[in-house]
Amino acid sequence: MAARYYDGVTADVQDVTLKVTSHELLINRSEDSALVARWPVAELVVLGDSHHEAVPPLALRGSEARLVVEDPAWRAQLVSLVPALKPLALEPVKVAPRLGTYSLAIVALVGLFWSAIEYGTEYAVPLLPYTLQAKLGETVLDGLLADKETCQGQAGLAAINRLANDLAREAGYRHEVTVHIVEGGPVNAFTLPGSILVFYSDLITQAKDSSQVAGVLAHEIGHVVHDHPIKGVARAYGIDLLFKVLTGGYSDILSTFGTGGGALLAMRNGRAFEREADATGVRLLEQRGLRADGVSTFFEQMIEKEPSDAASAAGIWSSHPPTRERIEATKRPPTGRPAFSAAEWQALRNVCK
Amino acid sequence: MAPTSVPATAPPQGPAAAPGSAWSPDLTPSQPVYDGRLGELYAIYLRHLAMMLVTLGWSRFWGRTRIRRYVWNHLSVLGDRFEYRGRGIELMIGFLLALLLVAAWSGLMYLVWLYVFHEKPFATFGLFDLFSLSVVLIGFPLAYVGHYAGLRYKLSRTRWRGIRCGMAGSAWGYGAIATFLQFANAMTGYLLTPVVSVNLARPRIVNTRVGTQGFTFAGRAGDIYGRYLGYYFLNIVAWIAAAVATFMAIGGTIETLGFSSDDFLKLFAHPSLHTVVVVLLIAFAAYLVFGLLILPLRCWWQAYLLRYLVTHSRADNVLFATAISTWQMWGFLVLNYLIVLLTLGLGWPWVMHRTMKLIAGQLWIYGAPQGSEIRQPTDRGPGYGEGLLDMFDVSGV
Numbered sequence: 037m038a039a040r041y042y043d044g045v046t047a048d049v050q051d052v053t054l055k056v057t058s059h060e061l062l063i064n065r066s067e068d069s070a071l072v073a074r075w076p077v078a079e080l081v082v083l084g085d086s087h088h089e090a091v092p093p094l095a096l097r098g099s100e101a102r103l104v105v106e107d108p109a110w111r112a113q114l115v116s117l118v119p120a121l122k123p124l125a126l127e128p129v130k131v132a133p134r135l136g137t138y139s140l141a142i143v144a145l146v147g148l149f150w151s152a153i154e155y156g157t158e159y160a161v162p163l164l165p166y167t168l169q170a171k172l173g174e175t176v177l178d179g180l181l182a183d184k185e186t187c188q189g190q191a192g193l194a195a196i197n198r199l200a201n202d203l204a205r206e207a208g209y210r211h212e213v214t215v216h217i218v219e220g221g222p223v224n225a226f227t228l229p230g231s232i233l234v235f236y237s238d239l240i241t242q243a244k245d246s247s248q249v250a251g252v253l254a255h256e257i258g259h260v261v262h263d264h265p266i267k268g269v270a271r272a273y274g275i276d277l278l279f280k281v282l283t284g285g286y287s288d289i290l291s292t293f294g295t296g297g298g299a300l301l302a303m304r305n306g307r308a309f310e311r312e313a314d315a316t317g318v319r320l321l322e323q324r325g326l327r328a329d330g331v332s333t334f335f336e337q338m339i340e341k342e343p344s345d346a347a348s349a350a351g352i353w354s355s356h357p358p359t360r361e362r363i364e365a366t367k368r369p370p371t372g373r374p375a376f377s378a379a380e381w382q383a384l385r386n387v388c389k
Numbered sequence: 390m391a392p393t394s395v396p397a398t399a400p401p402q403g404p405a406a407a408p409g410s411a412w413s414p415d416l417t418p419s420q421p422v423y424d425g426r427l428g429e430l431y432a433i434y435l436r437h438l439a440m441m442l443v444t445l446g447w448s449r450f451w452g453r454t455r456i457r458r459y460v461w462n463h464l465s466v467l468g469d470r471f472e473y474r475g476r477g478i479e480l481m482i483g484f485l486l487a488l489l490l491v492a493a494w495s496g497l498m499y500l501v502w503l504y505v506f507h508e509k510p511f512a513t514f515g516l517f518d519l520f521s522l523s524v525v526l527i528g529f530p531l532a533y534v535g536h537y538a539g540l541r542y543k544l545s546r547t548r549w550r551g552i553r554c555g556m557a558g559s560a561w562g563y564g565a566i567a568t569f570l571q572f573a574n575a576m577t578g579y580l581l582t583p584v585v586s587v588n589l590a591r592p593r594i595v596n597t598r599v600g601t602q603g604f605t606f607a608g609r610a611g612d613i614y615g616r617y618l619g620y621y622f623l624n625i626v627a628w629i630a631a632a633v634a635t636f637m638a639i640g641g642t643i644e645t646l647g648f649s650s651d652d653f654l655k656l657f658a659h660p661s662l663h664t665v666v667v668v669l670l671i672a673f674a675a676y677l678v679f680g681l682l683i684l685p686l687r688c689w690w691q692a693y694l695l696r697y698l699v700t701h702s703r704a705d706n707v708l709f710a711t712a713i714s715t716w717q718m719w720g721f722l723v724l725n726y727l728i729v730l731l732t733l734g735l736g737w738p739w740v741m742h743r744t745m746k747l748i749a750g751q752l753w754i755y756g757a758p759q760g761s762e763i764r765q766p767t768d769r770g771p772g773y774g775e776g777l778l779d780m781f782d783v784s785g786v
């Protein structure tokens with residue numbers, strides 16, 4: 037059996053022949069049959085295996101010397117003499133069936149992963165310690181408010197926080213909700229993890245009446261009681277992870293690409309969340325016997341101001357459903373008690389003064 | 390049977406022997422041989438992907454190691470195969486250490502924010518701004534440090550004829566030089582590129598070791614400045630031409646189809662198959678203009694630079710050469726990029742295979758080392774690997 041021998045001390049190559057006795061591997065130089073080394077069979081190790089290495093080197097345990105047997109027939113013969121050297125000549129890989137199996141496994145795993153993100157967050161997120169969510173929300177809030185003026189009118193803040201917590205309790209929500217009001221625009225409001233609501237004062241000053249503010253507030257409470265903010269974070273993280281793993285984590289460009297796809301999916305989740313928040317908000321107002329037409333009239337007012345309907349124009353790129361669709365879904369008669377007392381509403385309108 | 394290299398084509402003009410040497414050195418040409426098969430590599434890669442999904446990515450250290458074992462051992466030089474002896478656990482430890490480093494840095498930034506910026510009248514930015522700014526600032530130099538350290542790890546786990554390879558020099562020193570040179574280059578409108586290329590190639594070449602055998606590099610930036618200036622100005626001309634051509638093409642398309650900008654927005658938001666096709670055609674046309682003018686020019690320069698770097702490197706009496714062409718460089722830089730991108734990463738093994746084939750086909754080695762002169766090195770290299778590299782996600786295999 038011919039082989040190449042590296043002594044592990046220098047980069048010299050020696051062509052050698054091998055002979056296996058009952059307990060030793062004899063290595064002789066090919067040209068003059070001089071004995072180069074005798075390796076005890078019990079201490080032979082194969083470095084790697086023939087599925088990965090083209091020719092797995094043979095070594096003496098703990099030594100840096102190497103034997104390389106290029107000829108597969110001779111390697112097979114060596115294995116038949118010393119079965120412990122099996123990794124030298126494994127059954128060759130049948131490539132096509134293996135590729136098929138792994139492809140199927142990958143498709144199945146992606147499906148599994150996907151459903152875990154889609155449905156798992158629904159059940160897993162409420163298990164997340166609430167203090168952690170609150171901490172996250174506060175950190176984000178700190179960053180957001182760093183260069184903004186907040187409104188500090190005591191009575192106004194008390195009014196909006198009172199209604200927010202009434203509505204949250206109506207939904208059986210157990211945590212305290214906090215509403216912050218930021219001076220200026222845009223006409224918008226949003227919810228952070230940890231039951232933190234942020235309203236822009238423009239939304240309050242441009243509202244036709246208190247029912248519109250109450251409608252938007254109820255919508256945001258809808259987000260709060262369904263844990264939407266933290267679910268959104270969890271889903272975005274899960275989708276990001278899936279993309280990273282699928283692309284092998286091999287390329288920046290790809291993960292950027294993946295992030296784009298991930299953002300699109302997050303938007304899709306966003307639209308489902310908005311519909312749920314709309315429905316819950318209106319339901320909570322109705323349950324408390326309050327006027328519930330504020331959401332739809334608020335949207336109508338928005339659409340009058342901006343007839344092209346940004347959400348509809350943005351289509352699949354929008355995080356919100358088309359406004360007309362939301363108006364239809366939330367349309368209610370203008371009946372019921374006002375959500376804010378006259379004094380509360382007055383205070384809320386002056387919250388920034 | 391050893392995979393000996395039978396030159397299929399005539400070797401390129403070899404580097405001239407050092408003048409004044411009295412004896413005529415052995416300059417027998419040979420080429421590396423890569424005998425890996427694409428199907429086998431894919432089988433290993435897909436197994437790796439499946440494991441990644443099961444372990445949420447934590448198996449990547451072991452997966453990468455398996456891929457390296459395959460690629461290294463299917464490449465041989467002078468009939469002797471490379472051997473990769475790295476272990477997945479070493480990569481994971483490196484990753485965890487880098488993670489610790491980032492955590493420590495985050496903590497430091499938090500303290501800075503808390504005591505310097507938080508609730509101060511002049512505070513105009515939050516914790517996140519501070520953290521991302523600091524990551525950009527340290528991330529750039531650290532990427533170079535990580536690159537060098539990763540190279541050192543890979544070489545220290547590589548053996549040829551049973552002899553460990555290695556990399557001397559300081560990764561932090563390399564990071565400092567690289568950061569400084571890249572910064573200076575950007576400040577001077579990229580007119581320093583030859584200086585940067587040569588001075589970043591040198592430490593990597595001269596610090597590479599095969600056992601006790603080092604490499605030397607005789608390149609000088611002055612040699613390649615002429616070609617670079619030619620490339621520099623042609624590049625400017627090509628950009629202008631490409632911009633003009635693209636504007637004319639897009640303007641023409643919109644006009645002939647009679648779109649207003651409003652229609653455009655609508656189409657963008659609610660893409661029909663028709664729109665998607667039109668957008669793809671426009672993107673393809675823009676790519677074509679860009680690809681036809683700019684990228685080949687860039688490949689022309691890159692191929693020239695690589696030929697220069699290779700032919701000016703040597704290991705004692707062993708010389709190197711390559712005749713890599715602009716077209717082959719295009720296949721390496723542009724086509725490989727497109728393959729990975731268009732297959733969402735699944736084409737990666739194919740790109741690896743193509744790259745190994747390119748190395749085997751285009752690198753020429755003149756002469757053979759005197760094996761008995763090269764000894765096993767005494768140091769064993771770093772105990773763990775590639776943490777920073779993994780962190781910045783630029784490592785490939």
Ligand SMILES: [Zn+2]
Nearest residue numbers: 255259310313
């Ligand atoms: Zn909402």
